[in-house]
C-alpha cells in the first residue's frame with residue numbers, strides 16, 4: 089500500500105493543545121475566538137467533530153462520512169473551561185490526551201522550538217468531569233518524554249503504566265494513546281499496541297501508516313477560515329510544511 093493511499097484511508101483528525109488567549113504567538117495555543125470560528129466552520133459544512141473513540145466506532149461500521157476527529161494533547165485545564173462548553177453547544181465530542189504523571193501540575197517538559205508559557209494541566213477531578221461530559225480521555229504517557237530510542241523498561245513504564253494509572257482514575261479502560269512530540273519508532277508503536285490500546289495518534293512521523301500511528305492535522309491560531317478550509321481538504325501529510333513546534 090502506498091504512503092499517500094494508506095494515510096488517505098484514515099479519517100481526518102485535527103490536533104489542538106491549549107485553547108487560550110495568553111501568548112497568541114505560541115503555536116500550541118489557539119484563542120477561544122479562533123477555535124470557535126473553526127468549530128462553526130465544521131458545523132456550517134455539515135461536518136461533526138467527534139472523539140477518536142466515536143471515529144473508531146464509525147470506522148467499524150464503515151461510515152465515517154461527515155466526521156472529523158478532534159484531539160487535544162497535554163490536557164490543559166482550559167479544555168474544561170473553554171473548549172468543552174463550545175463543543176457541547178455544537179453537539180461535538182473530542183478526545184483529550186493527558187499526561188498521567190502530571191495531573192494538576194504545569195507543562196514543565198521540554199518544548200520544541202524553545203520555552204513555552206506554562207499552563208495548568210487538568211487534575212484527576214477535571215479528567216473525570218470531562219469523561220462524565222461525554223468526552224474521551226486518552227494517554228499521553230506518564231512524563232511526556234520522546235519515545236523513540238527509549239530503553240524498553242522506560243518505554244513500558246510510559247506506555248503501560250499511564251494506561252493503568254488513567255484507567256484507575258476514570259474507572260474504564262483507556263483506549264487511545266498520543267505520542268509526545270509526535271515522536272515514535274517501531275518499538276514505540278509495538279509497545280502501544282501490546283499495551284492494549286485500540287489506536288494511537290501521531291503527527292507527521294509514521295512507521296506503520298495505520299491506526300497505531302494515525303496522522304493528524306495541526307491547526308492553530310494562524311489558521312484563518314480560508315486556511316482551515318484548505319487543511320480540511322488536503323491530506324494531513326501534505327500539511328506538514330505548516331508544522332513548526334508540535335507537542
Ligand SMILES: [Zn+2]
Pocket residue numbers: 161162228232268269335
Ligand atoms: Zn504533548
